[in-house]
Amino acid sequence: MKATKMSSVLSGPALYKGTKIPSPVPSWLQVDEARREDGNVIQVNFGPNHPSTHGVLRLVVDLDGEEVVGMRAVIGYLHTGFEKSMEQKSWWKAINYPSRIDYLSSFQNEMVFVLAIEKLLGIEVPPKATWVRMALSELNRIHSHLIWLGTMGLELGVQSMYMYCFEQRENVLDLFEMVTGVRVHGRYCQAGGLAEDIPPAFVDEARAYCRNFRKLIGEYERLTWQNKMWQRRTQGIGIVSAEDAIRLGLSGPNLRGSGLNWDIRKREPYLFYDQVDFDVPVYEAGDCDARARVRIDEMRESLRIAEQSLDKIEQLAGEPWIADERKVVLPPREELQTSMESLIHHFKLVSEGYRVPAGEVYVPIEGPRGEEGCYVVSDGGAKPWRVHFRAPSFLAIAAAPTLCQQHLIADLIAISASLDTLMGDSDR
Amino acid sequence: MTGYKQVPGLVEVREVFGETTLVVERERLNEAALYLRDKLGFNYLADIAGADYLGWGGEVAGSWGSDGGRDLNVPYTHGPSLVAEPKPKRFSLSYHLLALRDEPLRLRLQTWLDDGETAASAVEVWPAADWLEREVFDLLGIVFEGHPNLVRILTPDDWEGHPLRKDYPVGGEPVRFSEEA
Numbered sequence: 001m002k003a004t005k006m007s008s009v010l011s012g013p014a015l016y017k018g019t020k021i022p023s024p025v026p027s028w029l030q031v032d033e034a035r036r037e038d039g040n041v042i043q044v045n046f047g048p049n050h051p052s053t054h055g056v057l058r059l060v061v062d063l064d065g066e067e068v069v070g071m072r073a074v075i076g077y078l079h080t081g082f083e084k085s086m087e088q089k090s091w092w093k094a095i096n097y098p099s100r101i102d103y104l105s106s107f108q109n110e111m112v113f114v115l116a117i118e119k120l121l122g123i124e125v126p127p128k129a130t131w132v133r134m135a136l137s138e139l140n141r142i143h144s145h146l147i148w149l150g151t152m153g154l155e156l157g158v159q160s161m162y163m164y165c166f167e168q169r170e171n172v173l174d175l176f177e178m179v180t181g182v183r184v185h186g187r188y189c190q191a192g193g194l195a196e197d198i199p200p201a202f203v204d205e206a207r208a209y210c211r212n213f214r215k216l217i218g219e220y221e222r223l224t225w226q227n228k229m230w231q232r233r234t235q236g237i238g239i240v241s242a243e244d245a246i247r248l249g250l251s252g253p254n255l256r257g258s259g260l261n262w263d264i265r266k267r268e269p270y271l272f273y274d275q276v277d278f279d280v281p282v283y284e285a286g287d288c289d290a291r292a293r294v295r296i297d298e299m300r301e302s303l304r305i306a307e308q309s310l311d312k313i314e315q316l317a318g319e320p321w322i323a324d325e326r327k328v329v330l331p332p333r334e335e336l337q338t339s340m341e342s343l344i345h346h347f348k349l350v351s352e353g354y355r356v357p358a359g360e361v362y363v364p365i366e367g368p369r370g371e372e373g374c375y376v377v378s379d380g381g382a383k384p385w386r387v388h389f390r391a392p393s394f395l396a397i398a399a400a401p402t403l404c405q406q407h408l409i410a411d412l413i414a415i416s417a418s419l420d421t422l423m424g425d426s427d428r
Numbered sequence: 429m430t431g432y433k434q435v436p437g438l439v440e441v442r443e444v445f446g447e448t449t450l451v452v453e454r455e456r457l458n459e460a461a462l463y464l465r466d467k468l469g470f471n472y473l474a475d476i477a478g479a480d481y482l483g484w485g486g487e488v489a490g491s492w493g494s495d496g497g498r499d500l501n502v503p504y505t506h507g508p509s510l511v512a513e514p515k516p517k518r519f520s521l522s523y524h525l526l527a528l529r530d531e532p533l534r535l536r537l538q539t540w541l542d543d544g545e546t547a548a549s550a551v552e553v554w555p556a557a558d559w560l561e562r563e564v565f566d567l568l569g570i571v572f573e574g575h576p577n578l579v580r581i582l583t584p585d586d587w588e589g590h591p592l593r594k595d596y597p598v599g600g601e602p603v604r605f606s607e608e609a
């Protein structure tokens with residue numbers, strides 16, 4: 001089942017003939033007219049406040065008995081206009097917003113925006129900052145996957161899973177709290193590096209966490225792969241072929257669950273992902289089970305990357321963690337007492353902010369939910385002209401009607417859980 | 429870069445910040461999309477981003493430049509150019525494409541349109557465009573001709589205006605029951 005070596009990207013098996021994508025509206029499974037005339041089809045509102053929708057997602061489902069014969073998703077309940085708000089803020093204040101968009105991968109969302117600013121500025125980030133970003137990215141991925149696994153377990157009747165996962169999730173958040181001072185919305189990335197140096201105790205604490213957590217992944221696997229209930233509710237459910245997954249814009253683990261060996265960290269390396277040793281788990285079944293296995297395997301790989309990054313951070317102790325670029329980066333605190341120039345720089349940066357050269361960039365990274373992209377337009381001013389986030393959940397929800405065909409209402413829960421969508425991410 | 433010469437309706441190819449942007453005529457957007465998908469292998473539509481350039485290059489967000497030469501009293505005139513280049517029309521539509529294969533390639537397909545002009549829908553080319561186009565329509569008011577279900581997606585169905593337009597005020601949304609207070 002599992003593709004071991006680095007296979008060709010488009011080696012996904014043909015899981016079914018042709019395409020399952022509904023027509024003419026790809027995100028709307030419409031009821032067959034003849035079937036509706038039978039009078040057996042009833043329309044049910046699933047959500048927007050249903051607990052298994054992970055936020056406020058409304059699915060309008062047409063049911064014939066228990067079978068799903070029609071479906072469309074209604075979103076937007078969490079739309080808060082982040083993109084508009086970010087246009088009103090100076091660049092460095094706007095960094096606060098992305099972590100609130102996808103609040104489970106808060107660090108990576110914040111980082112992708114900062115990477116886009118850095119690309120426009122052409123600023124070089126010191127290696128230590130990049131290694132810290134990598135370590136935190138992978139811890140963030142583990143955090144996000146733990147929430148996904150816990151809630152998916154909850155929905156599939158493996159309720160103890162929820163407790164085990166949330167306990168471990170707290171431990172990851174403790175690490176984040178140690179580094180940033182808060183649990184979730186850290187705002188630790190800064191154009192040019194990090195907001196402050198990593199605390200000295202972090203490396204040991206994080207290593208202890210990785211050691212301990214690696215053992216627990218085996219436990220999760222026993223709770224899932226050896227659990228008849230989990231197996232029956234995920235295997236052969238919600239199959240999507242590699243070809244359809246590409247056409248629908250699915251990304252990340254959802255693509256890898258359909259047999260596509262596509263990982264931005266490997267294929268278009270950013271940060272120092274080309275310098276670490278890790279594998280890309282790929283499963284070929286294309287069902288809920290395959291997508292779940294990809295994520296659980298991925299936690300192991302994340303641990304490997306995190307541990308390699310921690311070694312590098314340790315070697316680079318005492319090295320700079322932010323670029324020495326006074327027009328963008330705040331001057332060191334202690335200089336403010338003695339240097340007039342630093343004080344002026346500090347004042348200008350805090351009151352007006354830095355200016356970013358005019359241009360447009362799109363930066364994609366591999367987030368826990370797939371391709372997290374950030375499109376930024378600058379007019380050369382102190383505020384972004386336009387910021388747009390490519391939300392992986394947005395496209396995954398749009399793809400749900402393709403996956404739900406000929407399934408029962410109970411499978412709908414497993415399918416929406418296996419796509420790992422987050423409403424904050426999709427609604428922005 | 430030479431490979432893009434044959435793209436229907438090509439206006440210009442730009443290579444900035446290591447990213448390739450292909451500007452095409454609005455009327456031939458769909459032809460260009462089909463060509464890129466079928467002939468050049470851009471099988472994956474990652475994102476559609478629209479942007480409103482109303483007021484661009486003015487005093488809105490500050491745009492001192494290096495046109496007048498180096499002046500130490502004006503910050504940043506000795507650094508990279510901060511002059512915002514004039515834009516051909518009010519709105520831009522950027523399709524972020526990806527050739528998902530062993531040697532991946534990314535491309536930005538861009539087209540420009542004025543208020544009231546429409547763009548052809550790409551749903552037939554990439555089904556992923558369905559919701560992405562609805563989002564652009566909802567937030568910027570750009571109509572996609574031939575879209576099978578072009579309704580609002582992020583804002584409520586009865587929302588007035590398109591929030592990401594530059595002339596849409598911040599904090600200007602009507603508050604319920606405000607006139608009854």
